[in-house]
Amino acid sequence: MKERFYTAVAERQVTTQLASGLRVVIVPRPTYHETYAMLSVDYGSIDTTYVPLGASEKVQDPEGIAHFLEHKLFEKADHDAFDLFGATGASANAFTGATRTSFLFSATDQIDENLKTLLDFVQDPYFSEATVNKEKGIIGQEIMMYQDDPGWRLYFGILGNLYPTHPVRNDVTGSVESIAAITPDLLYRAYRTFYQPGNMTLTVVGNVDPQHVIELAEADQAARTIAPYQAPIRPVSFDGDLAAILPYRAATLPLVRPKSIVGIKGTTPVDDDLVGTKYAITVRLLLEMLFGDSSPLYQSWYDAGIVDDSFDFDFTAQRTYNYATLGGDATDASALSEALTAVIAKGADQPLLEEARFARIKHAALGKYYQSLNSLEQVANQVSDQSFGPIGLFDLADVMQAITLADLQAAASQFFRLDAVSVFHILPEVDA
């Protein structure tokens, strides 16, 4: 058990790895009423190609299987885990991303009971033909709902451009056609491979005694038969291939405002170690310097009607890929993407990178980071996300402080390349 107090943020974090391989991270918050607990699996929508546990050949699962599995774990032969949480007044939820599946509850009472329920329902799968087929109806509705969401379509449009051959291009939910192929056997096979304790993290944030939580998790693991951990074999490797990029696509939808998004594909892996974490924050600060609210460039585009308040940008670094997206609603979708592309094409030659404003932007980013620590949910999500690497959430203030303008210039030089750029537009349908 490792315990650290982080003076700069006034936070305590306790971390351990149990004999089963399960990681446990606890952030005590004695002044809070709520406890937020999350069990995360290093498995997401991109993990459709893998070598099943005990096999030697790789297999190809239907798109959307990780999300389907997440839904299906709640339902057991004779009860639903939702009801067990509900009996204590707790609320439960789950979500699936490209590389992570997370199950969580929030409770103010009977924390032990709820922790046991969480550990139990995730580690005790039950899939039958009937329940799997019924779930196809519910998830089919979810897929339909996302199809009506232009923001979702824009996001997966640009991912499809940047990653035509990498599975991150696929909707997390899969499609109505792909999930039709899901069977209990496929779910069990993926479950056995990825839901090993060594591939999972339990995160608890709230009014708890860390030692007690660890003992509870240890007792849970000791009561189960757990084989030695075998790390899942995932043949999908890092995709930094610029030649594969589709430079431009457009779609038409029944919408009011055209949407324009620009993607930049990262060409080198960004890991969750110190170097990678620092690089990811550096790129975010770089984007803020060039395109943020206090940027003269942003102001000139705003005044010219090229962008509006919907304009946003982000940098994402995950297992096997990293990219930035920039865009929003635009009266003239091409004008926005051309303006963005022209800035990126200049590489490291960015006159807006100057010291005085950089000091201010870094100062503000640090303030936003402190603000984010109020929310147990945000703390749990971020702590959990970083639980597989050596840099934790509460290290980030120090990492951020160490970044210099020269780091931003180096990142611009490495990341801003015209051949790494792609554009996706969604345009309103024109009535015939």
Next chain:
Amino acid sequence: MSIALASGVHLSVLPTTQFKTVRIELHFLAPLDVSTFSARTLLTSMLETSTAAYPTQIALSAELERLFGASFGIGVAKEGQWHRVTATLTLVNDQFSGEGTLAAGFALLNEVLNHPLITAGQFDQGVLARERENLALYLESMAEDRQLQASLATQALYFGGESGQGVPSFGTPEGARAVDNAALLSAYQQLLTRDQIELVVLGDVDQAQVEALASTLAFAPRPELSVPFVVDTPLRETVQAQTEEAPVNQAKLNLAYHVAAPTSGPAFYAAMVAEELFGGSPLSFLFTNVREKASLAYYASSSLDPYRHFMMVQTGIDTADRDRVEALIDTQLTAVQRGDFSDDLLANIKAGLLSARLAAYDTPRFLARQALLDRLASGHHSDFAAFKAGIAAVDRAQVQEAAAGMTLQSRYFMGGEELS
């Protein structure tokens, strides 16, 4: 605790060391008047964009950056029969910033609200033209969010599309385009001199210091609002129906109900339990029977607005299932009215309400909201003990009675192309 800084200007300070931030909310309240919604909304965009000392967005954003990345925004909403404009500023505690951000934060609020960019009695015409167009385009684009569009259409149907309750608090695209400089100035004068003001400050602060800082805003005395807060719409004898055709993959079926329950006392708590049991939680009838068992919807839930005596059910479904879903929703409300639920389920529903409520006390937003409701809603109790006692006392018969007071009034459907 709340004090009057002047007639019609009140300050509530909530000292707490639980959070790393200080939250300041400045509410401006006026009687609900649909003709003012657009100007009040556009005014928030103008005030957020520039001030006399910070005449550009860059300058104002830079000041927020200097304030250790303070978060700032101005928005509009409805509170019963009142229209509310709220400026919210979140500052990092001095403990972490190592600076006196609280005083600087009040100075910024003073600048934004008391010294907007008005030259020769006019807002800047260029900024006005741009913000007006952006607002109109934004309001038009809200139609792209089908669930939101359906929700707004359901409220318009229930309350009447031209009424203050039926029109959204942020107005309409046409309304936004019609706002001129004179209307904007008039909205600003109303806000500054006649709106009732509620200032809420929450965080690691000292009452006396906040009082001193708040008084620097120097808001003039004004009459206290005398309009009642609560809205009640007379019961209709027949159910209204509206069907809209839209190119959607997932259809939306929404139902609006009149809720008879009062806004305080035992029957108020009973209505909260009845609504939670009907469709407010994952344990509810709508979630378990419409979504889970019948597999007919991705979402199916209810929400209660007690101060408007209003409840709405929202569902996302297949167009072909419309009649089945509607019948099934009706069956669920009947089940609550008849008492067709176990004691265990009732106990779990109550436990869920209590747990969610207690967890909400961990968020600055909820705590600040309670301070506002303490000022606006008579009989409101912001402390958890009162809420817990109220919920605990609700019995089966009271739940049935509260559900019997939920009457279907409006039915809204947005469906795909297969409609005739």
